[in-house]
Amino acid sequence: MPWCGVQPGTLLAMQPHDFAHRWDSAAPAVPRRRLRVATSSPSRLLRQGQSRRCRECGNRVDWYPRADHRPIGLHPYELPTCPVPIACHWHLSGGIAYRGADSAWCRIPHAAVCPRRAPDSNLTPTLTELRRRLAVLTRRRIDAGLFTPPPPVTCPTTAQPDERPVLPIVEILRIRYLAEQPLEELRCVSQTRRGHRCPHPVLDPAAPGGVWSSAAISSGTGQLALPTDHLVLYDLNGVPYAEQLRWRTQRCPAHMAANTAPDLALAGWQVFDPLTHHTHIRTSLPDSPPSLRGPEADSTGPLPSPTRRRTTCRGRGRNR
Ligand SMILES: [Zn+2]
Ligand SMILES: [Zn+2]
Secondary structure, eight states, X not given: OOBTTBOTTOOOOOSOGGGOOOTTSOOOOOOOOOOOOOTTOSOOBOSTTOEEEOTTTOOEEEEXXXXXXXXXXXXXXXXXXXXXXXXXXXXXXXXXXXXXXXXXXXXXXXXXXXXXXXXXXXXXXXXXXXHHHHHHHHHHHXXXXXXXOOOOOOOOSSOOOOOSOOOOEEXXXXXXXXXXXXXXXXXOOBBOTTSSBOOOBSOOTTXXXXXXXXXXXXXXXXXXXXXXXXXXXXXXXXXXXHHHHHHHHTOOHHHHHSTTSOBSSOOOOEEOOTTTTGGGOOOSOOSSOOOOOTHXXXXXXXXXXXXXXXXXXXXXXXXX
């Protein structure tokens, strides 16, 4: 019995040529489109993976870089501008967070409404209500076993040795930062062709290196109460601007040159604060310059000659 008027033995071309399967029914090999970041984009950070949970309250926070590359955690939803204090107005443009609002809607820092932090006395009723709702969500996540709040900070009765590693202080483009890891372990933040984070280090033995130097600790408030007035930092001010920018953006030389590769993570620099980061202050120069260990060192050639040391004394107002 012919089916719909088609005689048995007739070959049916049921699909257009573009969607035809191969003889073994496997899907045709369609070349993947590779998305690239526009060279004019102010940010190369992929949004994927930039939403995390606040460590204190467990609510969602979206992280964005600011114009000066410092990260800021924003509440994931926009709010009408009217009931939000001007100091909390943020807007996004090209993946960068800027202060102020360019529309009737704005984003706000999560820290302003985090229920585990002391509320600001100037919080408007709208933000107070939002903070209350976030507190309810925190409670629900705790009750469901999805979140465990961190224990409250208590003052130890006896002095305990601080076992956290001492992280290096690095001065880049005249600004002091605390690195997130030792210099040898700082890893490129860019995405490889396979979609993974680049395994290569930022430290490049073939590139101009910084110098370990001793510099004065400055405080903008004049209320510094530290046992020392000097610290040791890794000074990159003497290397070319492009090289300092590469360190600041935390990329390996190859990904700095290929400016269309997206970033998978934010650079981990924190602006150095002498009081907050006082446990990372070192007063003696290291015995050796930072050097790579393992396969990276082998693949990038011999280490340069030992980096020279320098002792400088800088005036106030260098930290920002
Ligand atoms: Zn929070
Ligand atoms: Zn890289």
